[in-house]
Amino acid sequence: MTVVRISDDALARAGGADKLAAAFEKKGCEVQRTSSWGMHWLEPLVEIDGKGFGPATLDDVDAILDGSSDKAIGTIEEHPFIATQTRITFKRAGKTRPLSLEDYEATGGWAGLKRARQIGSEAIVEEVKHSGLRGRGGAGFPTGIKWDTVMKAPGPKKDIVCNADEGDSGTFADRMAMEGDPFALIEGMAIAGEAVGADQGYIYLRSEYPDAIRKLNAALDLCADIIAPFKCEVRVGAGAYVCGEETSLLNSLEGKRGEVRAKPPLPALEGFLGRPTVVNNVLSLQAVPHILMEGGAEQYKNAGFGRSRGTMPIQLAGNIKHGGLYEVGFGITLGELVSDIGGDTASGRPVKAVQVGGPLGAYIHPDQFDIEFDYETYTAAEALIGHGGVTVFDDTADMLEMARFAMEFCSIESCGKCTPCRIGSVRGLEILDRIREGGRERDVIELAPQMHNTKKDAGCDAGDEIGLLTDLCETMKFGSLCALGGFTPYPVMSALRQWPEDFGSNPEMVQQTLEKGLG
Amino acid sequence: MSDKSDVLGAIIARQHHREGPLLPILNDVQAELGCIDAESEALIARGLNISRADVHGVVSFYHDYKPKADARPVLQICRAEACKARGVEQLIKAASNAAGERVKIETVYCLGLCSAGPSARTGDDLHIRLDEQAIIKLVENA
Numbered sequence: 001m002t003v004v005r006i007s008d009d010a011l012a013r014a015g016g017a018d019k020l021a022a023a024f025e026k027k028g029c030e031v032q033r034t035s036s037w038g039m040h041w042l043e044p045l046v047e048i049d050g051k052g053f054g055p056a057t058l059d060d061v062d063a064i065l066d067g068s069s070d071k072a073i074g075t076i077e078e079h080p081f082i083a084t085q086t087r088i089t090f091k092r093a094g095k096t097r098p099l100s101l102e103d104y105e106a107t108g109g110w111a112g113l114k115r116a117r118q119i120g121s122e123a124i125v126e127e128v129k130h131s132g133l134r135g136r137g138g139a140g141f142p143t144g145i146k147w148d149t150v151m152k153a154p155g156p157k158k159d160i161v162c163n164a165d166e167g168d169s170g171t172f173a174d175r176m177a178m179e180g181d182p183f184a185l186i187e188g189m190a191i192a193g194e195a196v197g198a199d200q201g202y203i204y205l206r207s208e209y210p211d212a213i214r215k216l217n218a219a220l221d222l223c224a225d226i227i228a229p230f231k232c233e234v235r236v237g238a239g240a241y242v243c244g245e246e247t248s249l250l251n252s253l254e255g256k257r258g259e260v261r262a263k264p265p266l267p268a269l270e271g272f273l274g275r276p277t278v279v280n281n282v283l284s285l286q287a288v289p290h291i292l293m294e295g296g297a298e299q300y301k302n303a304g305f306g307r308s309r310g311t312m313p314i315q316l317a318g319n320i321k322h323g324g325l326y327e328v329g330f331g332i333t334l335g336e337l338v339s340d341i342g343g344d345t346a347s348g349r350p351v352k353a354v355q356v357g358g359p360l361g362a363y364i365h366p367d368q369f370d371i372e373f374d375y376e377t378y379t380a381a382e383a384l385i386g387h388g389g390v391t392v393f394d395d396t397a398d399m400l401e402m403a404r405f406a407m408e409f410c411s412i413e414s415c416g417k418c419t420p421c422r423i424g425s426v427r428g429l430e431i432l433d434r435i436r437e438g439g440r441e442r443d444v445i446e447l448a449p450q451m452h453n454t455k456k457d458a459g460c461d462a463g464d465e466i467g468l469l470t471d472l473c474e475t476m477k478f479g480s481l482c483a484l485g486g487f488t489p490y491p492v493m494s495a496l497r498q499w500p501e502d503f504g505s506n507p508e509m510v511q512q513t514l515e516k517g518l519g
Numbered sequence: 520m521s522d523k524s525d526v527l528g529a530i531i532a533r534q535h536h537r538e539g540p541l542l543p544i545l546n547d548v549q550a551e552l553g554c555i556d557a558e559s560e561a562l563i564a565r566g567l568n569i570s571r572a573d574v575h576g577v578v579s580f581y582h583d584y585k586p587k588a589d590a591r592p593v594l595q596i597c598r599a600e601a602c603k604a605r606g607v608e609q610l611i612k613a614a615s616n617a618a619g620e621r622v623k624i625e626t627v628y629c630l631g632l633c634s635a636g637p638s639a640r641t642g643d644d645l646h647i648r649l650d651e652q653a654i655i656k657l658v659e660n661a
Contacts, residue, residue, distance in 0.1 A: 014644075170633045171629075171631070175631040236543075237581075256541075272538075315633065317601040358600075389601075391604055393604045402603075
């Protein structure tokens with residue numbers, strides 16, 4: 001009997017994978033539902049004897065079975081998109097059935113946890129430190145040091161919290177990891193528990209990911225005995241972007257408004273319900289089982305670049321021809337990612353801008369495509385890697401509109417705790433609207449003779465407004481409590497700096513204002 | 520005892536043993552009753568021995584919780600950056616026209632299908648690679 005493998009990842013299902021699977025079953029094939037290879041432009045991808053066909057529709061079923069399909073892409077593992085990757089975190093992607101314990105064990109599952117239990121907590125933390133693993137949520141904080149802090153923190157009860165509130169647009173690696181390899185995340189959490197002395201884990205998962213919620217719950221039921229005495233449960237969020245910030249997430253988990261907490265105290269010392277808590281992103285925890293395998297830490301460390309060790313699951317999204325998940329060691333340039341691997345835009349038009357790092361990441365101009373993927377290099381270029389999302393825009397994008405959206409998004413999702421973010425985002429939105437209108441005239445109140453301290457001139461031109469926006473962004477960047485308000489200036493200012501022509505009829509004026517502001 | 524207090528009582532009994540039980544309770548109430556109104560807030564507050572203000576503060580913070588039930592079918596359209604880059608904004612007008620008063624169109628920020636947008640969600644079903652025709656069809660079938 002022909003064995004047909006089709007992904008049951010949410011994206012493949014949204015593309016019609018369920019109907020396709022049913023059609024193959026009707027033809028008498030054995031259908032195995034696996035995780036996704038990550039080649040999203042080819043989903044739903046049908047795999048028979050290692051050879052791929054995609055994107056497949058119901059009309060292709062007969063042709064695929066008799067070998068005459070024009071959707072054939074050859075052997076999947078030899079496809080350039082897959083063959084050029086270094087897959088560690090996603091080593092099982094496309095190869096195993098997500099909820100099959102048998103598949104998981106056959107591909108090295110639970111080996112990391114078994115070894116961790118033998119070597120004990122201090123040795124685990126040492127190995128994680130040695131691997132150079134840094135938090136994949138965005139901040140890039142060394143995971144081993146965080147664990148060390150929690151391990152040494154006094155307290156009768158500690159917790160492991162997995163931040164699975166992947167709200168950034170242009171990112172989906174957490175979703176794919178949870179749906180495609182849920183046991184690896186659970187194993188990573190159990191190892192973290194072993195390392196710091198915690199017996200309870202929480203996965204805070206956003207409500208926008210129904211498939212991931214279902215699969216993780218099913219996986220937890222299946223492996224409860226294996227991870228025992230460690231216990232773990234899924235907690236579903238309620239549609240607040242800011243809950244991806246770790247302190248806000250902890251408040252939400254405690255059943256409070258998802259407002260950001262001031263740090264210190266660090267969550268590592270006073271986290272969930274005041275207890276020492278490890279808060280790690282899905283991808284950080286997902287990398288742990290591999291690192292804890294014999295020789296895994298060394299192998300992980302050897303991929304990478306500068307102080308960014310290991311691999312980064314990069315997500316190619318937006319207007320890109322070959323979108324999907326691309327895991328590779330740090331150091332790859334943006335140009336290679338977007339043009340060589342991504343095949344430039346899906347629309348066929350020239351690339352205008354690339355936003356790296358989600359809604360709070362800077363817009364990068366094609367002139368800067370030689371920038372290497374590395375935490376420090378991006379920080380030096382006033383940009384951020386964040387969660388590794390790369391969103392491509394073609395030349396129809398209006399960068400003033402995108403800057404405006406960044407402010408609007410911040411105003412909608414702000415938790416309201418600190419003023420620069422709560423009010424600054426609304427003011428920023430208004431300023432950007434005025435820039436589009438070319439400035440504003442003085443209003444009746446300002447012109448009233450009783451208002452002694454207002455100017456009675458003709459009003460603000462676009463240049464004045466840009467000066468104001470620069471000043472506001474400076475305040476938000478340094479005055480906000482968390483990254484939401486603090487990083488919203490990145491997309492706004494990078495758009496303004498690099499596409500001044502989108503911000504009014506006089507790009508030189510924009511440049512001059514910016515230089516004046518910086519001086 | 521009204522139906523509502525029975526439903527709420529069952530939910531609270533099921534969830535209150537958890538550490539930080541409020542969000543799991545609110546998620547269940549929203550799912551089962553379609554909204555979290557003042558009456559529910561008061562009952563939850565009494566059940567957990569916290570103030571109504573505490574409960575209301577949490578309910579009003581999160582986008583998923585609605586103060587009033589809306590029986591209409593909902594189409595959630597992602598309008599975040601990646602879907603914008605793939606042209607979701609050009610579809611909004613057609614979707615709204617097709618929806619009229621019958622279907623509720625909501626904006627979400629990111630369904631995690633960013634390489635294959637524009638994307639949308641109805642119930643637990645996800646939809647990708649939408650164009651004008653496809654989104655109108657989604658609205659009509661909602």
